[in-house]
Amino acid sequence: MRSRGSTNWRVVGSQIFVCVCCSAAAFADLAPPLSPTNIFAPASTPAKSIFGLSLFVLVVTGAIFLVVFTLLLYSVVKFRKRKNDDGREPPQVYGSNQVELAWTVIPVLIVVALFMATARVIASLQKTARLDNAIEVIAIGHQFWWEYRYPALGVVTANELHVPISDENQPTPTFIELLSADTDHSFWIPRLAGKTDLIPNHPNSMWIDPHEAGVYLGQCAQYCGTQHAKMLLRVYVQPRADFDRWIQEQRQPAIVGSAVSHGQRVFETTACINCHTVAGTVANGRFGPDLTHLMSRDTIAAGAAKNTPENLRQWILNPDAIKPGSLMPAMQLSDQELDALTAYLETLR
Amino acid sequence: MSTEPIAWPSASAESRTFVDTLHEWVTTVDHKRLGILYIVYALVFLVIGGIEAIVIRIQLIRPHNDFVSPQVFNRMFTMHGTTMIFFVVMPILFGFANYLIPLMIGARDMAFPRLNAFSFWMTAFGGLLLYFSLVGANGLYGAGNAPDVGWFAYAPLTSQTFSPGHSTDFWTLSLLVSGFGSIGTAINIVATVLSMRCPGMTLAKMPLFAWLNLVMAGLVILAVSPLTAAQIMLLVDRYLGGHFFDTQAGGSAVIWMHFFWIFGHPEVYVLVLPAFAFASEIIPVFSRKPIFGYPVMVGATVAIGFISMSVWAHHMFTVGMGSAANTFFVLSTMAIAVPTGIKIFNWLATIWGGKIEFKTPMLFCIAFLFQFLVAGLTGVMLGCAPFDWQLGSSYFVVAHFHYVIVGGILFTLFGAFYYWFPKMSGKMYSETLGKLHFWLFLIGFHLTFDFMHIPGLLGMPRRIYTYEPGRGWDTWNLIVTIGVFFQAAGILVFLGNLVWSYYRGKAAGSDPWDAWTLEWCTNSPPPAYNFSVIPTVKSRRPLWDLKHPDDPDWKYE
Numbered sequence: 001m002r003s004r005g006s007t008n009w010r011v012v013g014s015q016i017f018v019c020v021c022c023s024a025a026a027f028a029d030l031a032p033p034l035s036p037t038n039i040f041a042p043a044s045t046p047a048k049s050i051f052g053l054s055l056f057v058l059v060v061t062g063a064i065f066l067v068v069f070t071l072l073l074y075s076v077v078k079f080r081k082r083k084n085d086d087g088r089e090p091p092q093v094y095g096s097n098q099v100e101l102a103w104t105v106i107p108v109l110i111v112v113a114l115f116m117a118t119a120r121v122i123a124s125l126q127k128t129a130r131l132d133n134a135i136e137v138i139a140i141g142h143q144f145w146w147e148y149r150y151p152a153l154g155v156v157t158a159n160e161l162h163v164p165i166s167d168e169n170q171p172t173p174t175f176i177e178l179l180s181a182d183t184d185h186s187f188w189i190p191r192l193a194g195k196t197d198l199i200p201n202h203p204n205s206m207w208i209d210p211h212e213a214g215v216y217l218g219q220c221a222q223y224c225g226t227q228h229a230k231m232l233l234r235v236y237v238q239p240r241a242d243f244d245r246w247i248q249e250q251r252q253p254a255i256v257g258s259a260v261s262h263g264q265r266v267f268e269t270t271a272c273i274n275c276h277t278v279a280g281t282v283a284n285g286r287f288g289p290d291l292t293h294l295m296s297r298d299t300i301a302a303g304a305a306k307n308t309p310e311n312l313r314q315w316i317l318n319p320d321a322i323k324p325g326s327l328m329p330a331m332q333l334s335d336q337e338l339d340a341l342t343a344y345l346e347t348l349r
Numbered sequence: 350m351s352t353e354p355i356a357w358p359s360a361s362a363e364s365r366t367f368v369d370t371l372h373e374w375v376t377t378v379d380h381k382r383l384g385i386l387y388i389v390y391a392l393v394f395l396v397i398g399g400i401e402a403i404v405i406r407i408q409l410i411r412p413h414n415d416f417v418s419p420q421v422f423n424r425m426f427t428m429h430g431t432t433m434i435f436f437v438v439m440p441i442l443f444g445f446a447n448y449l450i451p452l453m454i455g456a457r458d459m460a461f462p463r464l465n466a467f468s469f470w471m472t473a474f475g476g477l478l479l480y481f482s483l484v485g486a487n488g489l490y491g492a493g494n495a496p497d498v499g500w501f502a503y504a505p506l507t508s509q510t511f512s513p514g515h516s517t518d519f520w521t522l523s524l525l526v527s528g529f530g531s532i533g534t535a536i537n538i539v540a541t542v543l544s545m546r547c548p549g550m551t552l553a554k555m556p557l558f559a560w561l562n563l564v565m566a567g568l569v570i571l572a573v574s575p576l577t578a579a580q581i582m583l584l585v586d587r588y589l590g591g592h593f594f595d596t597q598a599g600g601s602a603v604i605w606m607h608f609f610w611i612f613g614h615p616e617v618y619v620l621v622l623p624a625f626a627f628a629s630e631i632i633p634v635f636s637r638k639p640i641f642g643y644p645v646m647v648g649a650t651v652a653i654g655f656i657s658m659s660v661w662a663h664h665m666f667t668v669g670m671g672s673a674a675n676t677f678f679v680l681s682t683m684a685i686a687v688p689t690g691i692k693i694f695n696w697l698a699t700i701w702g703g704k705i706e707f708k709t710p711m712l713f714c715i716a717f718l719f720q721f722l723v724a725g726l727t728g729v730m731l732g733c734a735p736f737d738w739q740l741g742s743s744y745f746v747v748a749h750f751h752y753v754i755v756g757g758i759l760f761t762l763f764g765a766f767y768y769w770f771p772k773m774s775g776k777m778y779s780e781t782l783g784k785l786h787f788w789l790f791l792i793g794f795h796l797t798f799d800f801m802h803i804p805g806l807l808g809m810p811r812r813i814y815t816y817e818p819g820r821g822w823d824t825w826n827l828i829v830t831i832g833v834f835f836q837a838a839g840i841l842v843f844l845g846n847l848v849w850s851y852y853r854g855k856a857a858g859s860d861p862w863d864a865w866t867l868e869w870c871t872n873s874p875p876p877a878y879n880f881s882v883i884p885t886v887k888s889r890r891p892l893w894d895l896k897h898p899d900d901p902d903w904k905y906e
Contacts, residue, residue, distance in 0.1 A: 034821050054733075061730060072700075072722070075701050092900075095698075111684065188742075199596075199603060201600070201601065222503070228423075
């Protein structure tokens with residue numbers, strides 16, 4: 001009796017495993033079309049280890065679900081009161097110690113298995129030694145944008161993080177130190193890694209080693225104030241050569257031609273410079289994003305709008321139209337000043 | 350000298366004015382009236398919180414919707430969460446506990462009737478204070494009215510810097526005030542259960558309902574106290590220059606999280622244990638069998654009570670606690686799945702071999718069993734810390750805890766409403782409307798909360814007032830929103846049923862379900878003194894013994 005039971009279990013278990021793996025794989029195959037932020041389409045080691053663990057957990061919980069669901073359904077159907085009921089009470093059963101013991105011990109064993117698998121992944125992801133050739137980035141969460149500093153490379157940028165591809169033979173992972181300038185935020189690129197919070201006065205860190213080039217999306221995952229929803233994340237994973245070229249470009253100070261000096265004067269004589277930096281000029285504010293190479297970015301307003309001249313102009317005119325509650329004030333400039341300022345910003349390549 | 354009988358002002362029912370009735374209800378110390386006050390009060394807030402949920406879902410029906418502004422949306426989810434936890438589910442559960450515990454243990458009232466009234470009014474004023482923020486919170490800052498810091502109000506978003514004006518103060522004070530009410534009620538429940546039981550009712554012969562509420566009350570005392578302390582610290586920070594959570598001055602945002610969640614997770618069990626209590630009374634009666642494994646059920650309850658105090662930081666896996674702490678909280682979180690699983694198996698075994706009658710209360714409890722199974726399993730997934738790094742703070746978590754609170758707690762609560770409505774009102778509810786309510790709510794629930802898991806898996810964080818198109822979230826959000834309207838329709842049918850049945854329902858009689866616990870041996874509704882003679886019991890099912898003198902329970906227990 002017992003051996004037959006266990007054989008059946010193995011069959012059922014393996015079938016369930018196959019089913020869950022297939023459906024998870026189907027999910028993963030559809031990944032980019034289904035969603036650019038699908039947690040089941042990992043592209044970096046932390047996300048992959050989590051994906052592996054999640055498959056195991058899904059199989060175990062799926063099996064428990066099927067067994068208990070079937071038992072519940074069976075008993076609800078089987079033991080319903082029939083139309084031709086004799087009106088007598090069913091046998092009164094008060095309990096059984098053997099049965100209780102069985103359904104205590106089995107869950108305990110399952111819990112132990114799940115716990116060990118989980119503990120292994122925690123250890124592997126949280127106790128990783130830093131490699132010498134790793135890229136170091138400091139990510140600072142602000143209401144409602146991201147500041148990125150590459151201390152070893154002398155680069156400061158905002159909202160669009162650039163990292164090199166990490167080759168399996170020659171890994172160049174990126175270690176990100178997570179800080180916050182104001183409230184709590186959370187850094188979450190589902191295809192690269194799980195989320196880690198950015199908490200003021202409580203530095204955190206995480207790492208990624210993306211295997212394929214591309215743009216990976218995500219967004220702030222800890223409620224941080226009015227515009228939490230439009231605090232979007234973009235990670236540009238580039239081949240090493242492209243990444244190095246990007247770094248070289250970012251290290252240059254701003255090059256400004258005389259044609260836009262009117263716009264530059266507007267920028268430097270209004271409140272702009274209180275919050276924004278343009279390297280090589282008097283503008284050295286740190287409250288808002290660094291604008292030295294603004295035009296090298298695809299988006300503005302932390303990913304909320306495409307970086308086009310019209311959007312830029314609209315953003316300066318009335319940030320609330322794009323991102324209500326954003327901390328950038330409407331600058332109250334005349335049309336001429338707006339045009340000049342936009343023209344100046346467009347030269348910040 | 351002739352003696353005249355003393356005429357009480359409200360001797361005859363006909364001569365009572367509205368003011369007399371109101372006066373009676375406001376000044377009452379009767380546990381049944383206070384129970385009903387709690388329940389009616391909570392139903393009002395259920396409608397308010399439900400409307401907030403509808404606003405949230407309409408806003409999210411499609412990407413870049415502009416039904417409400419981000420400011421309004423953030424207030425909506427803050428108020429929805431705070432209202433539903435503190436001013437709907439807790440009071441409604443306290444209401445049932447208040448009404449039923451003395452009746453079930455054969456007592457004439459709670460241990461401290463005046464404390465009982467005090468606690469109710471504290472809770473009631475807490476809720477009013479929260480909503481008074483809509484009028485009073487603007488202050489001189491013009492900084493917005495209702496609180497918008499989220500229901501767990503993480504520091505430092507609650508500091509003066511980021512929350513000017515008084516909205517956060519209203520949030521803090523309303524929870525502080527209602528927290529005192531909760532602690533008062535919890536002390537009352539513990540005292541009542543421990544010292545007011547009728548002759549013969551040892552702890553081992555007490556209905557499971559009383560056991561579960563006893564553990565719940567113990568948890569309230571342990572869990573609400575740290576929340577109250579944290580609220581006071583927050584007030585000190587905001588007005589007396591304290592630095593507990595002021596990160597600019599060396600305070601710690603993480604300390605707030607610990608304080609909040611050492612309240613917040615036991616709170617989940619504070620809410621779910623009474624739901625278990627309803628299921629443990631309703632399922633046996635409609636299966637026509639005693640609860641399976643009573644001692645094990647009690648043991649599992651006490652185990653849940655203890656373990657639930659050690660799992661709080663699984664809400665903080667993404668906070669960067671270090672691998673040792675993460676591993677510990679994985680273990681404790683998974684450990685709690687064992688006693689919870691035991692409970693599900695015991696309910697299953699109670700049904701097994703019975704004769705199930707599919708009356709509305711039982712339908713809700715059966716749906717609860719299925720849904721709580723799912724909620725438990727998604728809880729295990731979230732308990733695996735690395736999986737939680739992906740799932741935490743996403744819509745998957747939102748779906749998970751709504752599966753617990755709606756699929757688990759609210760379903761059993763509806764079951765409890767239908768089960769004890771005849772006792773409380775003396776009238777039978779409409780079975781047709783009850784079943785309509787059940788099916789509408791079941792469809793709505795599954796449309797909303799089954800599909801809500803998926804955008805979470807696809808990377809959608811919670812608490813965003815809008816989202817980008819092209820993330821694969823659109824369809825799921827549309828389905829989720831459609832489900833909400835089915836739920837709303839179900840609630841309307843439910844409220845209609847209560848009102849209609851109260852006025853037009855058939856007389857229920859004292860024991861419409863052929864049940865076994867003491868509340869069914871007194872009139873419906875019970876008289877103010879509950880029992881004309883305090884009963885004496887010999888087993889866990891005194892009415893079974895009475896109805897089956899040839900085969901009484903006490904021979905076997």
